[in-house]
Amino acid sequence: MKRGMGCIVALSLVALCSLAPGLAWADSDWYETAAPVSESEMTELQKQVEQTSAAYDEATAAVEALQSQIDENQKILSQVRRELDAQKDDSAAAMRLMYKMRRNGYGLVDLLVNAEDIGTFIDNWEYLDSIERHNYNLIEHYSQLKATYEETEAELSRQKAEADQRQKDAADALSAAEAAREEAQNRAAKAAQEEASKLAGAGVIDNSVDWSVGRDAFVETWTQRIDAYLAGTPMAGTGRAFAEAAWQYGVDPRWSPAITNTESSNGVHIPGGYNAWGWTDGKGGYRTFSSWEDGARQHVAYLARSYGYTITVSHAQKYCPPNYEWWYSNTLANMMKI
Known part of the structure; x- marks a missing residue:
């Protein structure tokens, strides 16, 4: 019959390893x-295995954390790219409009001469001023987006280089651990x-x-x-x-x-x-x-x-x-x- 109560002296009724408190020899x-x-x-050698295994786990955790950051940055970059594409068209239209206004000589004198009264002059002037300010803001926004894109791209490249190096270190640690093991x-x-x-x-x-x-x-x-x-x-x-x-x-x-x-x-x-x-x-x-x-x-x-x-x-x-x-x-x- 299989004796599964652990480490029992066959001729004794006393359980020597698993059942008697204080006599269970595993860590007793x-x-x-x-x-x-x-x-x-x-x-x-066993210490080396444990150390290199720990080094591999740490390096792998670092790579995974960094990859998570890179993935998040990629989401940001994708959004920036979409906004850039939209702003390129708007900014181009704004610049064309500003160019036409300046080329055609639309200035303060033109508005005053063509206005029916002072109220109309003020309304026209505010309207054109708002268009110019809006166009300027669009272009400024485009420039800021472009700077953000370039800055994020540079940071992403730096993080990617770091991730690659850590991945290499992790692979080296794994190889060493396996060889030692x-x-x-x-x-x-x-x-x-x-x-x-x-x-x-x-x-x-x-x-x-x-x-x-x-x-x-x-x-x-x-x-x-x-x-x-x-x-x-x-x-x-x-x-x-x-x-x-x-x-x-x-x-x-x-x-x-x-x-x-x-x-x-x-x-x-x-x-x-x-x-x-x-x-x-x-x-x-x-x-x-x-x-x-x-x-x-x-x-x-x-x-x-x-x-x-x-x-x-x-x-x-x-x-x-x-x-x-x-x-x-x-x-x-x-x-x-x-």
């Missing part, structure tokens, strides 16, 4: 005191295989996770595979959270979902708070999460920070010291099902 008081997890225990993962998988070979009867994790496909393809592939594995369990439909976190933190995407089987039969037997990993809070209780997805993301990040890329015998000893061989074998077997 006992283990933290005996062998505290420090930053120095993280491999330099692949190197770290290959070394970790090889070390795990070598370590497992020294333990009689221990299975060996394969290195079949393909990180070269890019983020989108990676997430889609592992979302589907993890969803298939968790189908029919309380954690059904959480594959994307696991897959996205695995990519972000450079962890084998099968590891955290498989631990949920070892520790809780995939969320069936839990202490509460969506904690399917037997993960204690270091204070004699258990960590709680707002959802399965929240727990998945936090747990994958924890594995990256405190364990490394994938399952090993030594990681099993650390996660569940009293029954690590069973914990390793069960978790590994479930990883191979995903």
Whole structure:
């Protein structure tokens, strides 16, 4: 019968890892005191992955924000262009009218001679003056629009150049992150295989996770595979959270979902708070999460920070010291099902 309550000594009625408060070794008081997890225990390669991944995320966010500004500027430019087209015709007509008036000698004397009375003279003068002022305003407005267009265009060009440079920096950061990630993962998988070979009867994790496909393809592939594995369990439909976190933190995407089987039969037997990993809070209780997805993301990040890329015998000893061989074998077997 599948033992899904996590890290249980077979000949004892005491649940040693998932059920007994204070004895759940995943981040428990006992283990933290005996062998505290420090930053120095993280491999330099894993730190490089995290740093370059963070740099890529930051650069990508900057490019997206800048692109949003560029799109808004494009809307403004489109409106300016439409107004410019309309004002070109109006300004041209205004300039022609002013030219004709001046060429034909329409001045103060002409208006006075041709006026029937002083009232008519004043009306005609105000009318012509208003036409001239209107024409002048049209031309001035056209000039201002043209200046605005040129200024906005120059700013847009500057922002575009900045966006291109940031996009290049983001691409470089991504390439560096992927290269560092692949190197770290290959070394970790090889070390795990070598370590497992020294333990009689221990299975060996394969290195079949393909990180070269890019983020989108990676997430889609592992979302589907993890969803298939968790189908029919309380954690059904959480594959994307696991897959996205695995990519972000450079962890084998099968590891955290498989631990949920070892520790809780995939969320069936839990202490509460969506904690399917037997993960204690270091204070004699258990960590709680707002959802399965929240727990998945936090747990994958924890594995990256405190364990490394994938399952090993030594990681099993650390996660569940009293029954690590069973914990390793069960978790590994479930990883191979995903």
